[in-house]
Amino acid sequence: MGLEENLKSMNINEEENKNPNAKDEEDEELEEGEIAGEEDDDTMSLKKGVVEQPHPLEHSWTFWFDNPQAKSKQSTWGSSMRPIYTFSTIEQFWSLYNNIHHPSKLAVGADFHCFKHKIEPKWEDPVCANGGKWTVTYQKGKSDNSWLYTLLALIGEQFEYSDEICGAVVSVRGKQERIALWTKNASDETAQTSIGKQWKELLDYSETIGFIFHEDAKKLDRGAKNRYSV
Incomplete structure (x- = not known):
């Protein structure tokens, strides 16, 4: 749809x-x-x-929340992450979206995810393990619209390579907000480049964005370099 x-x-x-x-x-x-x-x-x-009549989505999706207060008490990355709700119709999505905090209202340090049902937003998840992510960056409090447009593109299967999509996460930090789009097969340059270009066009985002392999991020952390750029 x-x-x-x-x-x-x-x-x-x-x-x-x-x-x-x-x-x-x-x-x-x-x-x-x-x-x-x-x-x-x-x-x-x-x-x-x-x-x-409900309007079913092609896939069910799950919202996940990583509480910044709980993060500091956890020794293992991702252990503070919790699934919030799974939805499978347009009506359920809007009901949830209209009753949850948008990125500009989330606490600094929070990560809010929307992933296909049964895919966990972790590098270790079998579906995500060989994937990577595109990232766009906004000034603090300026990502709300782009987060909504990204969600609608995900659940509406707007991408040419929509089967490659795992989900998206918005991360709120002290001076900026980042939205990352996670995909399955990082080595498929054609698919990843297509997704990156479509996403930029969807968001009307003018700056260059880069794609990082999860494998590089695990090994090099912040030293990981972009493999693709659009």
């Missing part, structure tokens, strides 16, 4: 609720001899049934 379809489908309820007196107006316009309620009730029930 495309991003535009996602957005349109989420506007259904809003459109249906714009004019609560619509049925009264229709009743007033009934032709002489027409019985109000018979066909109209059936029609309204059908419409109501269509509106209430």
Whole structure:
């Protein structure tokens, strides 16, 4: 399901609720001899049934949170990370998104992830082990819109190589916020370059972004160099 379809489908309820007196107006316009309620009730029930149908996503996704306060008490990286909620429909996504803190409201040191269900946002996860990540950087408090656009692109399967996507994480630090897009097969340069270019275009991000292999990051930490750039 495309991003535009996602957005349109989420506007259904809003459109249906714009004019609560619509049925009264229709009743007033009934032709002489027409019985109000018979066909109209059936029609309204059908419409109501269509509106209430959930809009399933191609994959289920899980939000994870790494609490900065818990991090300092843990000896092993990632041990403070907890799954928050798994969603599988557009309605569930919006319900969650509208009731959770956006990056600008998260505490410094927090990491908030959205990954395909059953993929843990860790280098050690079998699906992530041979992968890498693209990263974009924003000034403190400026990543909210880009985080939302990234999430919609993920759950809407917007990328040409969407099967390569593991998930995304937004990291809040003292002076900046970073959004990283994790992928499966770092050595597939064609797929990774395509994802990087599409993501930049989606975010309207003008600066050069780089792709780091997880393997390099594990060995070299902050000394890891970009393998690809777009």
